[in-house]
Structures are given as structure tokens and as C-alpha cells.
Amino acid sequence: MRTWSTLLTALTALTAYYVYSPLPSTLTEPWKLMMLDATFRCAQDLSNLAHYFGLSHHLRVLNFISNYFDQVDPVSSAHVKVSDTMFDGVEVRIFEPDAGPGGALKRLIIYIHGGGWALGSARARSYDTLCRSISEDVNAVVVSIEYRLVPNVHFPEQLNDVYAATKYLLLPEVLARYSVDPERIAISGDSAGGNLAASVCQQITGDKSVTTKVKLQALIYPVLQILDFNTPSYQQNTDMPILSRFVMIKFWLDYLNGSHDFAHAMLVNNHTSLDISETIALRERLNWDSLLPASFKKNFKPIFQTVGSPNVMHNVPALLDIRASPLIAPKETLNRLPKTYVLTCEHDVLRDDGTMYAKRLEEAGIDVTHDHYEDGFHGCMLFCCLAHLFFSRC
Structure with a gap:
């Protein structure tokens, strides 16, 4: 009995040591963040162990662990039709709200998930829930892009996937198919998805073959540059x-x-x-x-x-490559960009990327809204859905 008690005490102490991380006092509900971080680190440790023994690439294992518990099928509800399809060879998940009275045209939001270009999925429960909520709350067709991931592909293939799907979606006949108002189109993404959204937006605005342009970009704690890791x-x-x-x-x-x-x-x-x-x-x-x-x-x-x-x-x-680091794009590129929303968090290494981009866009004459959350941390949007706040601006 004493042996079991000693083992239990030791296990409890080791678990507490693994879970506990010193956090700033301004963070709300720090234990939730600690538990999330401990879960992520545990998955990382398992994937690194598999990589060490030559079983598979650590990112494939990490993605498998994440997706095994998180992916969901496209299930429609009473108010939102959900379906999976292909746009120009790229997988997408589409969320279509009820047509409503009069069959009025809807907003369109192109969403790009985060995950360091290596993790995450449009089929993940977290992003499925987010996009479903956005679609219903602001009466928008939401297209969530399932771009290919590291290590199967590397830059610029993720960007090429998002660009191809976006360009296809902006075709007049495709917009008409989904009853989209061509004057109310937004592109958005969080973290690495914010990087891809910003880069695609820069390319689309300079592509003369695209007649319908994006009218709003909404970047959620985006990663935007690789030149300075000491901001x-x-x-x-x-x-x-x-x-x-x-x-x-x-x-x-x-x-x-x-x-x-x-x-x-x-x-x-x-x-x-x-x-x-x-x-x-x-x-x-x-x-x-x-x-x-x-x-x-x-x-x-x-x-x-x-x-x-x-x-x-x-x-x-x-x-x-400016396509990888859209923050360092020249001013003439920034001049062409649409109205922009940027969300940053105080407790995030990427805080200054988004803040500097907002400032550069303002200096280029772009209408920018920058919301900064003093108690926020990287990934917090998937804790508390801020979707209605920023997409209602579209």
C-alpha cells in the first residue's frame, strides 16, 4: 500500500511538473492554456520519438495524432449546408447558409486554417465549428481551403494551392453558382493561414486576369516575416x-x-x-x-x-521571397490592397508581425482596423470564437 502511495505521489508530481508553465499574470484562465500546451507537447514528444526510431516523419505523426481525434465529416444542419468538393484540383469545404427571403446575394469568406503550414485541416472539428458559426452568424458562404501540408510539399506549394482555389472561386460563373455578392468578398486566415491569406491577397490584387477582387482581408495573429526573430x-x-x-x-x-x-x-x-x-x-x-x-x-x-x-x-x-514574407512587400504592392483587419495578442511571438503590417498598410493609405488583445495568446481564437466580431465588418 505504501509503495502504491509513493508511486502515485511521484506520478502526480511529475504530471504537475510537465503541465505547469510560468505564465504572465495578465492571462485569463492560465490553467486551460497549460493543459492545452501540455497536450500539444505530449503529442510532439511522441512524434519526435517515432521520428527518432525511423517510423515516420515527426510532422506526419503529429498530424495523424491531431486528426485522429479532431476530423469530422461534412454534416449539414438546419441552417447551413456543408459539403466537400474540389476547386481547380484543390480540396475545399464549403459552408452555405439558408438562402433566406428574397434570395439576396451573400457574403463570401475564403478561410485558410493555421498550423505552421504542416498541421491542421479544413476538416478539423475546431475549424469546421468556426466556419459553420461564421456562415450562420453573418449569412456568408465560407470556403475553407484544404491545402497540402509539410512534409508532403514545401513552399510555395501551400501558397499555390490557396491561390489556385481562390482564383477559381473568384470566377464570375462560380460566384453566381453560390449566389455570392462580388462586392462582399473577404479572405482570412489565422497564424500560418494568415500568412497565406496576406500573400494570396497581394498576388490577387496584382493579377490582371482576375476581374473580381477581394474586398477585405482579415488576418488573425498572422506570421508575416522570417528576417527578424528578435522583434x-x-x-x-x-x-x-x-x-x-x-x-x-x-x-x-x-x-x-x-x-x-x-x-x-x-x-x-x-x-x-x-x-x-x-x-x-x-x-x-x-x-x-x-x-x-x-x-x-x-x-x-x-x-x-x-x-x-x-x-x-x-x-x-x-x-x-516576398511571397513567404508578405510584410516586406514594396509599398507599390501594399497600395493595391483592400480594407484590412488585423488581430494580435500580447502573449504571442507573432504580435509584432501583425502590428508592423498594420502600420505599413496604414502608411500606404489602406483602411486598417487593428484589434490588440492584452490578455490574448497564440491560438486563443479557437478557445473563444471572435468570428462575429471581425467578419461582421465585411
């Missing part, structure tokens, strides 16, 4: 649960098909040092000393390396 939010939230700085760097390297051996060089900005001429002009476009408010900068200082690691740039040339 104030990266320094402040280095070890925050769900998405730490090191995890974000590894997601980037997986997306761009780079080696994880470069991660430590990128942690200290060696990949964009002052002796790498290609990056100097681009770094000026994310000069956070001028783009961020004082309340965000606090006492943090910019980190520029005089001598860096040019082999990172040479081996991962997509580091300089």
Missing part, C-alpha cells in the same frame, strides 16, 4: 506555451525545406546580418523601431549581426 514580441514571448520562438523557427525551416541545423543561427539573426547585402534593404521594411508603438518596444533593442551566416541564405533562398 520585441519574439524576445518577450520566447518560451510562451503553444508557440515558442524556437518552434516558430522550426516551422519556418520545414516550410521552406531548410535544415534544422540553421535554427540556432536564425535565433540570433545571423541569417540577415549586415554583411549579407541582399537583406539590408528588406530589413528596412520591417524597422520595428519606427513601426511599433513604445508600449510594444519597451526596453528591447534591435539585434543586428555585423558578421553572420550567409550559408543559411544560400541554402534557403526562399528566405528572401
Whole structure:
């Protein structure tokens, strides 16, 4: 009996140690975040173990674990018809609300899920619930894009999938098929999905073959640049649960098909040092000393390396690709963009990406609404649905 009591005490202590993470006092319901983070870390540990023994790529295992418990079939309700189909070879899930009296045209929202370009799904219960709620609450046709993931494909294939599906959807005959008002079209995404949404929006506005344009982009804690991993939010939230700085760097390297051996060089900005001429002009476009408010900068200082690691740039040339980092797009590209909504969270390494993009868009003359949540953290939208708040602006 004493042995079992000792083992139980030890197991309880180890579980508490694994679950507990020191969190800022401003976070509401911190234990929920701790439990979510512990669950995610447990899945990561299992996937890394499988990878170590050569059973499968760690991201395939992690995706399998996530999807095994989370994916749902397209089930229609009394108010929303749900179906899976293909747009130009890309899988999508469509949510269509009741036609309503008079058969009025509806809004269209193109949604792109997050997950570091490697995880998540339009079929996931969380995103299915989110898109279903949006469709019903704001009377919008919602098209959730099931783009291909790392490690099966890498940049720019995820972007190509989203672009192909979006371009197909914007065809006049397709809009008419779904009774969509061509003047009320939005594109949105969270995290890596926000990255893809921002990049696709930049491409669509410059594509002369697309006659119907997106009228609103809504970016939810988006990841928008890979040149500076020492912005104030990266320094402040280095070890925050769900998405730490090191995890974000590894997601980037997986997306761009780079080696994880470069991660430590990128942690200290060696990949964009002052002796790498290609990056100097681009770094000026994310000069956070001028783009961020004082309340965000606090006492943090910019980190520029005089001598860096040019082999990172040479081996991962997509580091300089504006399609991967829409924050560093030139002003003439930003000038063409539609009305924009940006949501950022204080306890998120990506806070400054979204804030700097909002500022650059404002400077380019774009109508921008930026909502910042002081008690928010990365991924919080899937805890409390903020959909009605920002999509009602469309």
C-alpha cells in the first residue's frame, strides 16, 4: 500500500511538473492554456520519438495524432449546408447558409486554417465549428481551403494551392453558382493561414486576369516575416506555451525545406546580418523601431549581426521571397490592397508581425482596423470564437 502511495505521489508530481508553465499574470484562465500546451507537447514528444526510431516523419505523426481525434465529416444542419468538393484540383469545404427571403446575394469568406503550414485541416472539428458559426452568424458562404501540408510539399506549394482555389472561386460563373455578392468578398486566415491569406491577397490584387477582387482581408495573429526573430514580441514571448520562438523557427525551416541545423543561427539573426547585402534593404521594411508603438518596444533593442551566416541564405533562398514574407512587400504592392483587419495578442511571438503590417498598410493609405488583445495568446481564437466580431465588418 505504501509503495502504491509513493508511486502515485511521484506520478502526480511529475504530471504537475510537465503541465505547469510560468505564465504572465495578465492571462485569463492560465490553467486551460497549460493543459492545452501540455497536450500539444505530449503529442510532439511522441512524434519526435517515432521520428527518432525511423517510423515516420515527426510532422506526419503529429498530424495523424491531431486528426485522429479532431476530423469530422461534412454534416449539414438546419441552417447551413456543408459539403466537400474540389476547386481547380484543390480540396475545399464549403459552408452555405439558408438562402433566406428574397434570395439576396451573400457574403463570401475564403478561410485558410493555421498550423505552421504542416498541421491542421479544413476538416478539423475546431475549424469546421468556426466556419459553420461564421456562415450562420453573418449569412456568408465560407470556403475553407484544404491545402497540402509539410512534409508532403514545401513552399510555395501551400501558397499555390490557396491561390489556385481562390482564383477559381473568384470566377464570375462560380460566384453566381453560390449566389455570392462580388462586392462582399473577404479572405482570412489565422497564424500560418494568415500568412497565406496576406500573400494570396497581394498576388490577387496584382493579377490582371482576375476581374473580381477581394474586398477585405482579415488576418488573425498572422506570421508575416522570417528576417527578424528578435522583434520585441519574439524576445518577450520566447518560451510562451503553444508557440515558442524556437518552434516558430522550426516551422519556418520545414516550410521552406531548410535544415534544422540553421535554427540556432536564425535565433540570433545571423541569417540577415549586415554583411549579407541582399537583406539590408528588406530589413528596412520591417524597422520595428519606427513601426511599433513604445508600449510594444519597451526596453528591447534591435539585434543586428555585423558578421553572420550567409550559408543559411544560400541554402534557403526562399528566405528572401516576398511571397513567404508578405510584410516586406514594396509599398507599390501594399497600395493595391483592400480594407484590412488585423488581430494580435500580447502573449504571442507573432504580435509584432501583425502590428508592423498594420502600420505599413496604414502608411500606404489602406483602411486598417487593428484589434490588440492584452490578455490574448497564440491560438486563443479557437478557445473563444471572435468570428462575429471581425467578419461582421465585411
